[in-house]
Amino acid sequence: MRLSNLLILAAVVLANIAVWGYIYRPQEAVTAGGLLPGLSYSPYQRDQSPLTNPPTTEQIRRDLAIIAKEAGGIRTYTTGHNHGQIAALAREAGLRIMPGAWIGSDDARNKKEVGEVIEIARQNRNVSRVIVGNEALLRAEIEVPELIDYIRQVQLAASVRVSTAEPWHVWHKHPELVEAVDFIAVQLLPYWEGVPVEDGVADSLRRYAELRQLYPNKPIVITEVGWPSQGRKTGAAEASLVNQARFIREWVNVARAHRFDYYIIEAFDQPWKVGEEGIAGAYWGLFSADRQPKFPWNEPISELPNWPLWASIAAILGLIPAVIYLRARTQLRLPGRIAFAVVFQAAGTALTVSMLLPAIRYLGAGEIAAWAVLMGLQMLLFTAVAGDMVELIDVLWRKSKRRELETPAIASDAELPKVSIHVPCYNEPPEMLKATLDALAKLDYPNFEVLVIDNNTKDEAVWRPVEIHCQTLGERFRFFHLNPWPGFKAGALNFALKQTAPDAEVVAVIDSDYVVEPNWLRALVPHFQNPEVGLVQAPQDYSDQHENAFKKACYWEYAGFFKIGMVQRNDDNAIIQHGTMTMVRRAALDEAGGWAEWNITEDAELGLRLFQAGWQSVYDHRSYGRGVMPDSLDAYKKQRFRWAYGAVQIIKHHWRSLVIPGETKLTNAQRYHFISGWLPWFADALGLVFTVAAIFWTAMLIAFPKVLEFPSAAFVVPALSVFVFKVLRSLWLYWIRVPCSFAENLGAALGGLALGHMVAKAILIGIFTSGRPFLRTPKLENRPAWVQVVGQVREEAAILAGLMIAVATMILTNHFSQLEETLWLAMLCVLSLPYWAALVMSFINVAPYRAMLRMLPSSTPARTADQQAK
Helix, strand or coil, rough: CHHHHHHHHHHHHHHHHHHHHHHHEEECCCCCCECCCCCCCCCCCCCCCCCCCCCCHHCCCCCHHHHHECCEEEECCCCCCCHHHHHHHHHHHCEEEEEEECCCCHHHEEEEEEEEHHHHHHHHCCCCCEEEEHHHHHHHHCCCHHHHHHHHHHHHHCEEEECCCCCHHHHHHCCHHCCCHEEEEEEEECCCCCCHHHHHHHHHHHHHHHHHHHHCCEEEEEECCCCCCCCCECCCCCCCCHHHHHHHHHHHHHHHCCCCCCEECCECCCHHHHHHHHHHHHCCEEEEEEEECCCCCCCCCECCCHHHHHHHHHHHHHHHHHHHHHHHCCCCCCHHHHHHHHHHHHHHHHHHHHHHHHHCCHHHHHHHHHHHHHHHHHHHHHHHHHHHHHHHHHHHHHHCCCCCCCCCCCHHHHHHHHEEEEEEECCCCHHHHHHHHHHHHHHCCCCCCCCEECCCCHHHHHHHHHHHHHHCCCCCCEEEECCCCCCCHHHHHHHHHHHHHCCCCEECCCCCCCCCCCCCCHHHHHHHHHHEEEEEEECCCECCCCCCHHHHHHHHHHHHHHHHHHHHHHCCCCCCCCCCCCCHHHHHHHHHHCCCCCCCCCCHHHHHHHHHCCCCECCCCCCEEEEEECCCHHHHHHHHHHHHEEEEEEHHHHHHHHHHCCCCCCCHHHHHHHHHHHHHHHHHHHHHHHHHHHHHHHHHHHHCCCCCCCHHHHHHHHHHHHHHHHHHHHHHHHHHHHHCHHHHHHHHHHHHHHHHHHHHHHHHHHHCCCCCCCCCCCCCCCCHHHHHHHHHHHHHHHHHHHHHHHHHHHHHHHCCCCCCHHHHHHHHHHHHHHHHHHHHHHHHHHHHHHHHHCCCCCCCCCCCHHHHHC
């Protein structure tokens, strides 16, 4: 590799690592130390919960040994699930304990808990206080008189001080409860009240002072105080490891100065609490669920202490494709090399940040499965967009084309080979086909024949005039009516191949609606003088783009492929053959075995087989003929369905040669172009799956807000960034390569977006089927215009309705205090754009068109649905 490329990669990698280092740099905070008065303790291990297997005695004993090094006492919440033995085990570890009886709406359980906590207090001398109920009034699961009754039962039966734990405002509200307890057990949790971490300690002190002022003669014990290391933002309160360490370290120092009696919540993270308290509920521990300390007491704190490892992973992920690309693209200017290295370092970082999720969060089996699916989708998305990035950089910063193919000089007409022109047709308007044949008759070429193959047209009034017209054009023109005949277009072309003149060396194919220029053959056939050339292709072009706004949008949408994609592919001898304005060397076509009748895109499939056999191709970007575009959005969509479905057929049939080097004579560049050229269609399919899942997930988020969370920004931000990139890239490339106005550029983008659902549907059907699916044309011509508008896009309209309901429901039910909520709303809006585009394109196509038809004479001929869908 060139030294300059190595220097670029080294500089970009170091810059990426520096960004990681800056983001996760250690944050200063006050130092703290010494033995803590107490910790809240729930003994559940990472894979345990109150609803599953309880912790074992040995697990509790190990936990208490860890706690004894940090605190002088513990507080528990229930006597069930083996918790009754904690007091005795705490005594062995030298810990005081304040056991709790869980009080809720179940009266039988309440009585059992109260009886058991009394026995625990009687039997263990390390018990000096008991808590009856934890936030039972806050949850509104019991009334104050009932709770006081349970408290008095313990006071009478055990010689210990008794209280119940509630937030500060509950104590304000119920002085009768204060009167009943031996001390006020208050929970001071500023995170849940939306207090920013820098004000958290001060807010806790203020709440404590208010209670002291309100009840000066009652002792106060702070039974919970702390901050979570992960979770959603609550008001101005952000859950993070740095904030947790900052709050607790500040609190310990302040509490020591005030001689507070308190319990930090809590000793160990409790993943099971996600279902009860949301994400933050799992992350209040000083230790992780794996019993590892989460932060030091006397050192700066980093949100990701092992960030160098993750930064290295990100750098490597971005480095691999950059090295491969820069080795292959030696003719790339400096800005292009820098841009590619930077973009792929960013992509590597995005993937790495997504990979971080299971490393810093407690994920269940279902969540891990969802994460794995999202990771797979993100990788496929980045892979698909990588081809777009390569194309953009090639267009902008490639120094010169590596493959310059000039038309060989022909000394005389006698050197020009004979060409057999094949015109397959089915149920086409006779006048349109006659115009096509008249243009062929005017070709400025000495030696050619024209074979018209009418395939399965039932109405003799349609095909007979064409046969008669061929007779009038002379012996060069031959007409064949096949009925019945298998194989669709490929079958007709294979029949034509058998009827081709023995001395014809080149086979050319055009569609029945194409009016060619007189110089078509003379300009392109000389390329076959090069014996390595097996395929010569000219672009598709159209003559009816000025008829209406719908066709203009379609015209410029088509143009992007022929003026950008095909030009770039030609540099690597990797063009996509399309079935009109194409020429194939007769020997190459015979060697390949003719046209594939199993594939509905027989043209692209043949082009791949020619490359597999080692033939060269030529693409001339100039227009030598023009046809007509689909008249309706429905036909436009069906055409793209056929192309996308056929691509899946090709991939399934030829996958070995596309992914395994050496299987055929395909070059690495050819394999790359064929795969990368179709990947965006697979991205559309993923987009459809994701859209349906997003609607369902939004409904679940609204129904179960505590249990489920919005997708991480690590997944949503890259997806939104890819969408923005693809839009800007398209606009940029069109501005550089396609001679259209900005309005026409936007129209092309609208047309492309409108096809997204149909392409996605074709890919998904293609993956799971092998036949040719039939798509029915909607019979809505006699309905009102608005019915026709929706009728052409009924599936898109249904999905759009689902997305808009999801958006509206989110707006009505969320406060958008979390970044993830805002990002998810943005994602739903972005996902809706292809469906809005389809609806708008249908309106442009149907409403004005129907209004125009009402002004035309009723005898105005209409093209057939078969012609429209070609």
